[in-house]
Amino acid sequence: MSERVRILAVDVGTGTQDILLFDSGESIENCFQLIMPSPTVIVQRRILRATAAGAPMLLTGHIMGGGPCAWAARDHARAGYPCYVTPDAARTLDDDLTQVEELGLRIVHDSEVPAVRAREGGRLVEIEMGDFDSAALLAAFDAFGVDASVDAVAVAAFDHGAAPPGVSDRRFRFDAISARVRERPDALAFAWRRDSISPDLTRLAAVADAAARYPASEGRSGPSVIVMDTGAAALAGALEDPSVSARDEALVANLGNFHTLAFHLRDGRITGLFEHHTGELDRSRLEVYLRDLARGDLNNERIFADSGHGALILEPPSAGTSGEPPFLAVTGPRRELLRGSTLHPYEPAPHGDMMLAGCFGLLRAVAAYEPAFAHAIESSLGPAR
Numbered sequence: 001m002s003e004r005v006r007i008l009a010v011d012v013g014t015g016t017q018d019i020l021l022f023d024s025g026e027s028i029e030n031c032f033q034l035i036m037p038s039p040t041v042i043v044q045r046r047i048l049r050a051t052a053a054g055a056p057m058l059l060t061g062h063i064m065g066g067g068p069c070a071w072a073a074r075d076h077a078r079a080g081y082p083c084y085v086t087p088d089a090a091r092t093l094d095d096d097l098t099q100v101e102e103l104g105l106r107i108v109h110d111s112e113v114p115a116v117r118a119r120e121g122g123r124l125v126e127i128e129m130g131d132f133d134s135a136a137l138l139a140a141f142d143a144f145g146v147d148a149s150v151d152a153v154a155v156a157a158f159d160h161g162a163a164p165p166g167v168s169d170r171r172f173r174f175d176a177i178s179a180r181v182r183e184r185p186d187a188l189a190f191a192w193r194r195d196s197i198s199p200d201l202t203r204l205a206a207v208a209d210a211a212a213r214y215p216a217s218e219g220r221s222g223p224s225v226i227v228m229d230t231g232a233a234a235l236a237g238a239l240e241d242p243s244v245s246a247r248d249e250a251l252v253a254n255l256g257n258f259h260t261l262a263f264h265l266r267d268g269r270i271t272g273l274f275e276h277h278t279g280e281l282d283r284s285r286l287e288v289y290l291r292d293l294a295r296g297d298l299n300n301e302r303i304f305a306d307s308g309h310g311a312l313i314l315e316p317p318s319a320g321t322s323g324e325p326p327f328l329a330v331t332g333p334r335r336e337l338l339r340g341s342t343l344h345p346y347e348p349a350p351h352g353d354m355m356l357a358g359c360f361g362l363l364r365a366v367a368a369y370e371p372a373f374a375h376a377i378e379s380s381l382g383p384a385r
Contacts, residue, residue, distance in 0.1 A: 004240055010137075011230060011359050013333065014041075014065065019137070021033070021141070022359075033356060039064055039133065043064070047069060055075075056084070057081065059127050062206040064129045065093050065103075065158065065203065085105045138215070140364050151373065154365060154366050156227070158201040158258070160203075174252050174312075181270055185270040185271070187263075187364075188232075188368045191232070191362075193369050193370075194211075207227055208227050226362065230256065238329050240350030244329045247326070250328070251264055251293065253290065253328065257331045259276070260277070260286070272293050275303070275308060276303060278337070296315070296316045298313060328343045328345045329347070330335050330345040330346070331347070331348060331357050367384065
């Protein structure tokens with residue numbers, strides 16, 4: 001019998017974090033899963049309680065996904081209540097700390113934290129920032145009597161990258177995406193081992209460092225750690241659905257709460273993609289972009305000028321194609337945007353579970369980057385498609 005392998009896969013979104021405790025000794029249907037509020041929503045709620053109480057607040061920890069928690073911190077300061085934040089946590093709001101201070105937050109270094117506590121007294125509300133909360137996960141598993149130790153941890157999160165001053169974070173991220181996909185035109189191009197993460201990917205690096213401290217299985221000094229972009233994890237997960245993987249040509253779009261990332265695939269190879277802000281899109285505009293992506297008729301400046309990130313066409317359409325858009329698979333929490341579309345979108349349910357698409361994509365990334373675990377994963381999920 002092959003060695004049993006346990007992997008914790010966590011897909012961190014803006015609304016939810018989707019969690020799968022993979023165990024090669026169980027069928028995939030019997031592996032434990034949790035769908036819980038995302039870290040940014042959890043932190044947002046804590047900040048809102050502090051604001052409602054009119055209490056001074058101290059944010060510590062590490063850079064994490066912004067959005068709801070960043071807006072809540074800004075509003076707390078705007079309401080006139082003290083909001084102290086350590087540098088690493090402050091980068092959740094902006095990589096440029098002067099911009100954070102202009103929002104009304106007060107940057108304090110770790111050495112200054114004791115003085116803040118002494119000055120503000122017992123009313124100070126301390127909130128730790130971070131995308132990966134080992135303590136919360138361990139408490140949840142322990143409450144149900146589940147052995148939480150693992151051989152590997154895989155986490156997906158969205159990372160703009162730390163753009164240099166004066167450089168658009170939209171351009172910076174899409175330039176990095178373009179370089180990566182030119183080098184390797186498939187979903188797993190957007191996954192990294194902890195020791196190979198680019199220094200620009202500060203959020204993923206913080207996630208990896210936190211995940212590395214998660215309890216490992218007996219006999220291991222620590223878990224192997226893989227991190228991945230959320231859109232690419234969704235793509236890899238969608239390909240677990242036979243109705244998607246069987247297509248010679250397909251569009252796969254992940255409609256996240258904040259970002260939409262769409263791919264054009266031929267034989268599983270990425271031939272084009274674009275990334276936009278979901279909130280800037282309606283059904284008709286998204287349909288136009290998807291049709292043009294399939295035709296190879298998108299360019300980077302067009303998407304950027306429309307407040308998106310960019311577009312890339314790696315290969316022109318094959319000669320003799322009908323001009324009709326190919327099969328379209330849609331994942332993500334905003335997929336209702338395309339329901340009723342003339343593109344007739346299909347909503348994948350890989351291994352019978354739509355919510356865990358990103359987690360299944362993460363497992364494929366672990367198999368690709370940690371060959372010692374590949375057999376156990378493929379024995380459960382089937383051969384990589």
